[in-house]
Amino acid sequence: MSSALDELYQEVILDHNRRPRNFRTIEEGRHAEGYNPLCGDRLTVYLRIQGDRIQDASFQGSGCAISKASASLMTDIVKGKTIAEAEALFERFHRLITRSVEDPVDDLGKLSVFAGVRQYPARVKCASLAWHTLRAATDARNEVVSTE
Ligand code: ZN
Numbered sequence: 001m002s003s004a005l006d007e008l009y010q011e012v013i014l015d016h017n018r019r020p021r022n023f024r025t026i027e028e029g030r031h032a033e034g035y036n037p038l039c040g041d042r043l044t045v046y047l048r049i050q051g052d053r054i055q056d057a058s059f060q061g062s063g064c065a066i067s068k069a070s071a072s073l074m075t076d077i078v079k080g081k082t083i084a085e086a087e088a089l090f091e092r093f094h095r096l097i098t099r100s101v102e103d104p105v106d107d108l109g110k111l112s113v114f115a116g117v118r119q120y121p122a123r124v125k126c127a128s129l130a131w132h133t134l135r136a137a138t139d140a141r142n143e144v145v146s147t148e
Contacts, residue, residue: 009113016069021076022058029056034133036125036147041067045075045133052082057134064126066117071130073110083138090131097127 025031026046034043041063048056057075061068078086089108096106097117105115117123125147136145 006116009116012110012113013065013069016072017065020059020068020072022072023060024058025060026056026058030137032133032136032139032145034061034129034136034145034147036063036067036129038122038147039064039067039126041126041129043067043071043130043133045071045130045137047134047137049083049138052084054078054081054083054086054138059130059133063129066114066123066126067129070114070127071133073113074130074134077109077111078134086134086138090135093131094128097124 025044026048029046029048031044031046034045035041041061043059043061043063046058046060047054057078059071059075061071077089081089089111092106092108093111093114096108096111097114099118101118105112114127117127129147132145132147
């Protein structure tokens with residue numbers, strides 16, 4: 001990855017960290033809490049689901065720039081998707097951030113900015129926390145999920 005691209009990716013993550021999208025609660029929806037003890041990231045993901053479609057998604061919480069930017073981008077992207085589509089996207093995203101650095105990067109649109117965490121295994125949990133929490137929220141298990 002060129003350093004110019006690296007900088008662009010960092011810029012996207014910093015922007016979402018500074019001005020997180022969908023940073024609010026949703027009344028009368030489902031929610032789940034996620035915790036990454038390795039870094040101290042804590043997120044609550046809120047969903048409004050109708051049938052099998054995610055009508056609205058939001059989050060609150062505190063954590064490092066990567067965990068917040070990931071939650072910010074994720075809540076934007078899953079809006080309007082079915083639960084099965086969101087689940088499939090999580091699987092592709094998880095592959096993106098856990099593949100070996102030599103492997104080519106899947107084009108996942110804006111989510112591709114997280115390909116950089118492959119170089120930092122400890123950061124994989126920061127980037128995936130929002131997605132694990134989303135999965136818990138779609139299952140409507142109102143429990144705290146931990147990346148450990
Ligand atoms: Zn973190």
